Amino acid sequence: MPVQLSHPQAVIRLQDITAELERLEGLETLTAEDEQSFDELTREFAEVDAHRRQLERTAALQRIRGAAPAGGGRRPAAATTIQPGTAFSGRDYDSDPILNPDSVEDRRFRNPWDLSEVRTFGRSTEEVGQELRARALSAVEKMSAATDHIRSAATGIIESFDDKKGTLARMCLATSSPEYLRAWSKLASGRGNLMSPDEQKALERAMSLTDAEGGYLVPFQLDPTLIITSAGSRNQIRQAARTVVATGDVWHGVSAGAVQWRWADEASEAGDNAPAFGQPTVPVHKADGFVPISIEAMSDAENVTMEVGRLLAFGKDVLEAGAFISGTGVKQPTGIVTALAGTASEVDPATPETFASADIYAMDGSLAARYRANSSWMANRSIYNLVRQFDTQGGADLWERIGADVPAQLLGRPALEAEAMDSSFNPAAAGDNRILVYGDFEHYVIADRIGMTVEFLPHLFGANRRPTGQRGWYAWYRVGADSVNDDAFRMLNVETTV
Numbered sequence: 001m002p003v004q005l006s007h008p009q010a011v012i013r014l015q016d017i018t019a020e021l022e023r024l025e026g027l028e029t030l031t032a033e034d035e036q037s038f039d040e041l042t043r044e045f046a047e048v049d050a051h052r053r054q055l056e057r058t059a060a061l062q063r064i065r066g067a068a069p070a071g072g073g074r075r076p077a078a079a080t081t082i083q084p085g086t087a088f089s090g091r092d093y094d095s096d097p098i099l100n101p102d103s104v105e106d107r108r109f110r111n112p113w114d115l116s117e118v119r120t121f122g123r124s125t126e127e128v129g130q131e132l133r134a135r136a137l138s139a140v141e142k143m144s145a146a147t148d149h150i151r152s153a154a155t156g157i158i159e160s161f162d163d164k165k166g167t168l169a170r171m172c173l174a175t176s177s178p179e180y181l182r183a184w185s186k187l188a189s190g191r192g193n194l195m196s197p198d199e200q201k202a203l204e205r206a207m208s209l210t211d212a213e214g215g216y217l218v219p220f221q222l223d224p225t226l227i228i229t230s231a232g233s234r235n236q237i238r239q240a241a242r243t244v245v246a247t248g249d250v251w252h253g254v255s256a257g258a259v260q261w262r263w264a265d266e267a268s269e270a271g272d273n274a275p276a277f278g279q280p281t282v283p284v285h286k287a288d289g290f291v292p293i294s295i296e297a298m299s300d301a302e303n304v305t306m307e308v309g310r311l312l313a314f315g316k317d318v319l320e321a322g323a324f325i326s327g328t329g330v331k332q333p334t335g336i337v338t339a340l341a342g343t344a345s346e347v348d349p350a351t352p353e354t355f356a357s358a359d360i361y362a363m364d365g366s367l368a369a370r371y372r373a374n375s376s377w378m379a380n381r382s383i384y385n386l387v388r389q390f391d392t393q394g395g396a397d398l399w400e401r402i403g404a405d406v407p408a409q410l411l412g413r414p415a416l417e418a419e420a421m422d423s424s425f426n427p428a429a430a431g432d433n434r435i436l437v438y439g440d441f442e443h444y445v446i447a448d449r450i451g452m453t454v455e456f457l458p459h460l461f462g463a464n465r466r467p468t469g470q471r472g473w474y475a476w477y478r479v480g481a482d483s484v485n486d487d488a489f490r491m492l493n494v495e496t497t498v
Helices: 006-026 031-066 125-142 149-160 167-175 178-187 198-208 224-231 234-242 295-300 304-326 335-338 357-366 379-388
Strands: 242-245 250-252 280-281 287-292 374-381 413-417 434-439 444-457 472-481 489-493
Touching: 006 031, 125 167, 149 224, 149 242, 167 178, 167 198, 167 444, 178 198, 178 444, 198 295, 224 304, 224 444, 224 472, 234 304, 234 413, 234 444, 242 280, 280 472, 287 304, 295 304, 295 489, 304 335, 304 444, 335 379, 335 434, 335 472, 335 489, 357 434, 357 489, 374 379
Parallel strands: 242 444, 374 413
Antiparallel strands: 250 280, 287 472, 374 434, 434 489, 444 472
């Protein structure tokens, strides 16, 4: 991408780069990240220096033209001159964008993806992160191939979950630019050899953010997690659960019991009312998927690469719907049923091996009021149909129609569906039948790792190792889930014996 700095900005940027290169050179050992930074700064110095010299040549030519006699012996007004090598103060560098429209503050977000203007030397990590975050939010408004819903979801994710270093912001900037979107589309359709230098550079910058070799990050605006967040998940547990973004291999949270307040006398010493804090963790696990497509379909659909994100999002949602219910927690998320099984939150029916309306009221009554206010039910639709059949007397023994379905509610709380939960129980077969979960799903945390990686396979082969006329995308991502407070739930287990 061409450098778009004024001469004062170029001079100060060169000074910043030089100082940072000298700092790196003074280190005893360089990490892989330092080596990469050194190489990038060296290349940037060459580009900015060439741009500075071009500006000085242009200014010199303007001075010559201004000094040449005009046709009538009059000289045109002298052009503003820039002396080569002139030092400028920081005040000129960040001058008022209204009085001086050539300042960095005015130019900075015309192209938020151009990070050549981001100064790192002499600034704290938090200050750089703040600028990256501001650039990312500007990029979200400008990025192509995105709906208003996706832009809204992206803004919420960056504002809520970006860390002080601007990790999410940096990923957004690297993978949402027009150059990267074009590069990824060419790679995803097997035309990587047609990439321009700008597209290749955008691709290299994005690849530097991955912690594994192979594949390419899905453009930020096509990331399945973003699409699911903006369009609404098909698995309803994700709608009710607390969703967070993990930037590492494990999400770390903080939980606490209720704070113990008191009525205090005047001038009395405060008591130790601090709650006991816990540190729940949710590890993220790898999942992968594959999307095959025929060569004919790829040739006929001009925007087929734009559909990849939607297809991957659908498959991701289906896979997670089961894991968030019954996932084992071993190399996959811990499902809510798995998390509650065998804990004090698991309750038995009032009558052994029988499911009746009294069990629903008992679950509602046993849940603490602070959780009940934001609670939801979770069950297979077949179980809800059994609940509707409890009302055989027209509501004579109920204070409301327990199966009212406009909207789907049970005792005035949302009745969410999960196909992965038990759909029936057989009294003739021994075993657990965990058919109904009730509680505040804000205490069930889903940790998404933004950044799905996709690798394009130009040919698929059959059993005889001959091409099938298909191509495909192999994708992988990471996600985790677990209950961080079992007390916020009740789960009915209609255990049967023989």
